[in-house]
Amino acid sequence: MSTSESLAFDPNRGVAAWRRVADAIEADISSGRLLPGDRVAPEQQLAERFGVNRHTVRRGLSALAERGLVRATQGSGTFVEARPLAYPIGLKTRFSEIMAKAGKEARGEFVSAEHGTADAVIAAALGVTSGAPVLEMHTINRADGVALSLARSFFPLPRFLGLDQMFATKGSLTKAYKKLGIDDYKRLSTRITARPADAGEAQSLDIPPGRTLLVVNSINVDMAGERIQATQSRFVADRVELVVER
Amino acid sequence: MSTSESLAFDPNRGVAAWRRVADAIEADISSGRLLPGDRVAPEQQLAERFGVNRHTVRRGLSALAERGLVRATQGSGTFVEARPLAYPIGLKTRFSEIMAKAGKEARGEFVSAEHGTADAVIAAALGVTSGAPVLEMHTINRADGVALSLARSFFPLPRFLGLDQMFATKGSLTKAYKKLGIDDYKRLSTRITARPADAGEAQSLDIPPGRTLLVVNSINVDMAGERIQATQSRFVADRVELVVER
DNA sequence: CCATGTTGTCTATTAAACTAGACAACTCGA
DNA sequence: TCGAGTTGTCTAGTTTAATAGACAACATGG
Structure with a gap:
């Protein structure tokens, strides 16, 4: 005193x-x-x-x-309210590792997949020509059963032929990549915006309509620098706090 | 971020x-x-x-x-403004040591002394009977030449006969005590109040009239527990911050 | 002494914060 | 269903904060 x-x-x-x-x-x-x-x-x-x-x-x-x-x-x-889960975004962004660190059970839930062709945006993101064949996959990431994010991912074909089935089986993209000979990969870029959830998203994520989503557009590359994945993730802003690390 | x-x-x-x-x-x-x-x-x-x-x-x-x-x-x-000097108050409160620690030159300036008799308050503080003989001494404590406090101290007589002259010579009470065979002493009690300075005090302390003084009434005892000093010090609150330590 | 810069004080207006009261709307347990 | 408890909303008045402008009073350098 x-x-x-x-x-x-x-x-x-x-x-x-x-x-x-x-x-x-x-x-x-x-x-x-x-x-x-x-x-x-x-x-x-x-x-x-x-x-x-x-x-x-x-x-x-x-x-x-x-x-x-x-x-x-x-x-x-x-x-x-439950505190948003800190979700680090860096060179190595791995959903399952983040969950493990947070002491939560990670589950990647396969929703659907289809073969298509890359539009201009996806083509640019994947570094392929417009109209090139791609695998489009929809997933939900859950922690302890609670939905954290919806993801719409694109993978170049024919390189990632069958990835969807491997993911549906393993429930982990990292494991599915390993099956296809990709032992490691890293984040090339991450772009973040936010907006209210539409009715479909709200239902899939089990949140009231209009709640805010963090929209994350990201590109992953293999260790040779080749683009392997372009994803648009929609995180429930109430449940996830993105942490950008250097 | x-x-x-x-x-x-x-x-x-x-x-x-x-x-x-x-x-x-x-x-x-x-x-x-x-x-x-x-x-x-x-x-x-x-x-x-x-x-x-x-x-x-x-x-x-x-x-x-x-x-x-x-x-x-x-x-x-x-x-x-210059920050107030931290002035610790504990069992061993030594002006010269506090100044040394603060890297300032300590000077205890003798003002006046006289023999008198203890009134009820001083008698109680010194543990002597009312009317007992006491030495009353007035001093100013300075740090780097700047006045920090005025002190009005009482010492039992005849034990402290000549203490005033030793203090006037040495400029340090601890040294004067040593001359009288008291190698060490400690603080029995400290009571703190505050009030505005009167004109005389303000002049002695070189502060504008009405500035706040910290008024500290203290009693020191020798190592045998005998009361040796009762002092009323008036510190310039602008210049000194009392720190009570355990 | 004068000019410039700076703090000090006064008046006035608007916006924000705070208080108060009342009642609506909802939840939840008995 | 009802009652008690709780949040939600509205109206209104008072106090505090912030802004604006103007001028006084002082310090300081040329």
């Missing part, structure tokens, strides 16, 4: 009351005093605890809700 | 603009980008830099001035 004029300093000055409420609740969440699924104390009780009006509490909770830390249900209460 | 809905979070929301200005300037002071004696940029310039009105800057600077971090001089500018 220091004793000086700095005793007169109030760290809360210039900090809105609603901000203090929000920060205190966030501290409870960060510290683990409030866990995902836990119910935050009722607004009126928080108002009494912080010595503010209930509206001020609502303002603070609204800020937290906006950031996805809590979710309020009318009549029921305000609950702590 | 993380990419998620939390991109929408503005750390400045709920934090007043003046507070942000104040915190930024304080960060400059803390980091050493602004040193004691340095002039802070003019208000209008800060207003442009932070994109706020000059009054908002003034509000932020006012908060810093209130805390003693800066001092504004009309027509001249706003300057970074």
Whole structure:
């Protein structure tokens, strides 16, 4: 304890009351005093605890809700949301490894596949000519059974003939690649945008329509630098936080 | 960099603009980008830099001035104040040692001394009877020539007969004690209050009248537990920060 | 002394924050 | 179904923060 004029300093000055409420609740969440699924104390009780009006509490909770830390249900209460899973994006982005590190069971769920031809966008991404044959595959990635992302991937043919069946069997793209003699690969580029989910996506991902998706367009190359995969993934922004690493 | 809905979070929301200005300037002071004696940029310039009105800057600077971090001089500018010297208070509180540790030249300046009798308060502090003979001594403690505190000390007589002359010679109480056979002593109690300086004190300490003093009433005992000194020190709060250590 | 730069103070207006009250709408357990 | 509890929304008033402008008062260098 220091004793000086700095005793007169109030760290809360210039900090809105609603901000203090929000920060205190966030501290409870960060510290683990409030866990995902836990119910935050009722607004009126928080108002009494912080010595503010209930509206001020609502303002603070609204800020937290906006950031996805809590979710309020009318009549029921305000609950702590599960924290988005940190999803590192780097040279070696491997779904199964990320899940293992997070202590979650990884499952790549095969949805469908078909042979087609590359349009201009896919051709450019894969470094092939427009109209070249490609394998198009649709998958859902789940962690502990909960859908994290939808993926629409393109692979050059005839090199990746049968990859879809191997993936359907193994549930892992890395393993399917190994079967085709590709022991390692890396990320060439990643482009990220975001948008609301459409009805089909929402249903596949088991989220309310309109919730935000992170849209990730990526290109993978084999160790010789040859382009092997172009993917558009749609992550549930509520469930996944992309971490760009150097 | 993380990419998620939390991109929408503005750390400045709920934090007043003046507070942000104040915190930024304080960060400059803390980091050493602004040193004691340095002039802070003019208000209008800060207003442009932070994109706020000059009054908002003034509000932020006012908060810093209130805390003693800066001092504004009309027509001249706003300057970074020297940080108060950390003055530890513990069992062994030694002025000269504290100064040495702070890399400052310590000087205990003898002002006056006289023999008197203990009133009720001093008698209680020294553990003697009311009316018992005591030596009363007035001193000023300086660091690098700048006055830090005034002290009014009482010592039981006849034990400390001549202590004042030894102090006037040595400029150090610890050394004067040694001359009287007290090799070591320790702090029994410390009581701290604060108040504005009166005109006499302000003059002795070279501060504007009304500036705040930290008033420290302390009792020292020899190693046998015998009370040897009762002191009322008045520290310039602008110059000294008391640190209570366990 | 004068000019320029800088802080200090006053008045006024607008926006944001905070408080208050009331009632609607919903949840959930008995 | 009903009642209690809880969130959601609306209206309204007060306080604080921020902006704007103007001028006073002071410092400092030429």
